[in-house]
Amino acid sequence: MTTTTTQPLSKLDQLQKLLLRKNGASIAEMMHASGWQQHSVRGAMAGSLKKRGLVIISTKLDGTRRYHAEKPA
Template identity: 75%
Template sequence: MTDTTKASAGPSKLDRLEKLLTRKNGATIAEMMKATDWQQHSVRGAMAGALKKRGLSITSEKVDGVRRYRAEKKA
């Protein structure tokens, strides 16, 4: 794969997860699964591993029975 091919492919799935999680309202597991085409365990694994390595602090909150995840850059 050449650099031009990779550049034209658009944002990676981890980039999409990061974008969803840094929104004001964050994201649900279902929203993240739809955006990445991953299964639930893969989304959770990415949050616990790769996104934390990117320097994100991930929190969750349950509102009206729905768990939402948010991420912030660590200081």
């Protein structure tokens, strides 16, 4: 009998998942998901997530800034 266990997503994995959604995520949504402060979320986008090869794009809709990520081709 084999059992498979999946490890919970790391905080960076959670942020990446949010950013890869069609609508992306706001800073507040990423702060809520990770439990991090605003400066830590921004730092993760500028550092670790870019090192993973993601291109972070910022847009402002109805006064709310949203971020989404794309994987380069």
